[in-house]
Amino acid sequence: MTLVTTEKVKSSLIITLNRPEKRNALSPEMISQIVASVKTANDDKSVRSIIITGSEKAFCAGADLEYLHTLKDYSAADNERDSRLLGALFMCIYNSAKPTLSAINGPAIAGGCGLAIVCDYAIAHSQLATFGFTEVKIGFLPAIVSMFLVKRVGEYKARQLLVSGEIIHAAQAHSVNLVDEICETPLRRAIDIADTFNGNSAESIKHTKEMIRMIGGLSNDEALDYLQKMNAVGRFSHDFRHGLEKFLNKKEKTK
Numbered sequence: 001m002t003l004v005t006t007e008k009v010k011s012s013l014i015i016t017l018n019r020p021e022k023r024n025a026l027s028p029e030m031i032s033q034i035v036a037s038v039k040t041a042n043d044d045k046s047v048r049s050i051i052i053t054g055s056e057k058a059f060c061a062g063a064d065l066e067y068l069h070t071l072k073d074y075s076a077a078d079n080e081r082d083s084r085l086l087g088a089l090f091m092c093i094y095n096s097a098k099p100t101l102s103a104i105n106g107p108a109i110a111g112g113c114g115l116a117i118v119c120d121y122a123i124a125h126s127q128l129a130t131f132g133f134t135e136v137k138i139g140f141l142p143a144i145v146s147m148f149l150v151k152r153v154g155e156y157k158a159r160q161l162l163v164s165g166e167i168i169h170a171a172q173a174h175s176v177n178l179v180d181e182i183c184e185t186p187l188r189r190a191i192d193i194a195d196t197f198n199g200n201s202a203e204s205i206k207h208t209k210e211m212i213r214m215i216g217g218l219s220n221d222e223a224l225d226y227l228q229k230m231n232a233v234g235r236f237s238h239d240f241r242h243g244l245e246k247f248l249n250k251k252e253k254t255k
Contacts, residue, residue, distance in 0.1 A: 004033040005055075006040075009191055011048040011198040012101075013041040016055050023061035024054045026111055028082065031089045038092050038100075048198035050096060051190045052119060053103040059129065060112025065138075086111060087144050090118045094148065095213070097206040101194055103187040104129045104179065109167075113178075114145030117152050120209075121193060122179040123186040124170040131178055132167035151216075153177050201239040 005016045015037045017024035024030075034052075041047045054060055063086070071079055093100050093115075102108075104124040108116040113131050116122050124131075133149070135142040142149075142162045149158040157176050161168075170182045183189045197205075211230055215223040234240055 001029070002033075003027070003030040004037055006037050008047065010195055011046065012051050012191055012194045013037070013044070013047045013049075014051045014053065014187070014191075015041075016053050017060055018055045020056040020058070022064060023058035023107065024112070025061040025064040026086070026089075026115075027064045027067055028085055031085050035089055035092045038096060042097050045202070047098065048202060049099040049101065049194040050093075051101045051103055051187070051194060052093075052115065053187050053190070054105050056106075057128070058106040058112075059102070059104045059108040060115050061107065062110030062112040062114075062134075083144065090114060090144060090148060093118045097209065098202070099194065099197060099205060099209075101190040103190040104170075105186055106130075110134050110140075110142070111145060114148055117178060118148045121181075121190070123181045123183065123190050123193070124173060124179040125186050126170050126182040126184055129170040129173070129179075129182070129186070130167050131170075131173045132165065133162050134165045134167070136163065137165045203237055203239045204234070207234065 003017070003019050005018050007014045007016070015034060017030065017034070019025060019027070019030060038050060041050045071082060074082075099121070100119040101121040101123065102116040102119040104116050104122060106125065106128045107130045108124075109130075109132050113133055116124075116131070133142045133145060146158065146162060149161065152158075153161070153176055161176075161178075168178075170179065173179045174182050181189065181193075207230065211227065214226060218226060
């Protein structure tokens with residue numbers, strides 16, 4: 001069953017969650033298909049960015065609770081193995097070599113909210129998108145999503161959102177930096193945003209994202225030492241030398 005559809009628009013691959021009867025809730029099969037689609041996009045040189053959105057009226061309702069209910073009689077090891085699937089999904093997107101964008105067309109709840117905010121850019125429908133980490137309302141733990149929420153909004157705001165389980169609308173989500181932009185056509189806007197940087201050096205973007213992920217766990221001295229080395233390495237890249245030559249030639253012609 002195809003739980004995820006893909007379409008290439010310009011230089012962006014659009015990954016659409018396609019389980020509308022379940023409000024695009026995450027099942028193991030859907031997670032595997034999303035991960036496979038992201039990996040395929042990362043390996044495809046013609047794809048410069050990745051956009052994730054939902055079909056019909058929802059972005060993603062989070063984990064499929066009916067499926068989780070079937071796990072209640074499983075062993076701790078089985079449940080941990082299952083939870084690692086969700087962690088692998090988020091890390092696959094977080095570690096993507098290419099820019100990732102979420103076009104949030106409707107409710108993004110619990111793990112679905114995590115899926116929205118793990119992307120580099122989050123663009124939400126100004127009227128239809130809602131957000132919430134509702135795990136505490138049913139006695140569940142917002143465990144995996146908490147790491148990415150803290151990265152996006154900071155510890156104290158993350159604590160408030162996770163402990164309250166409150167559902168918030170797009171404008172409030174934007175005001176606390178949960179999403180980057182709100183509009184009435186989030187998918188079209190995501191495509192337009194991606195198009196503004198799809199012509200940038202893919203190699204430079206890849207290493208820039210690597211650097212940002214790396215320095216978060218380093219001291220200032222360690223980070224500076226690492227970044228100085230990366231700065232020097234970057235000067236030998238093909239993209240930099242080609243880009244510099246192109247810029248200087250263009251500047252010479254304008255004299």
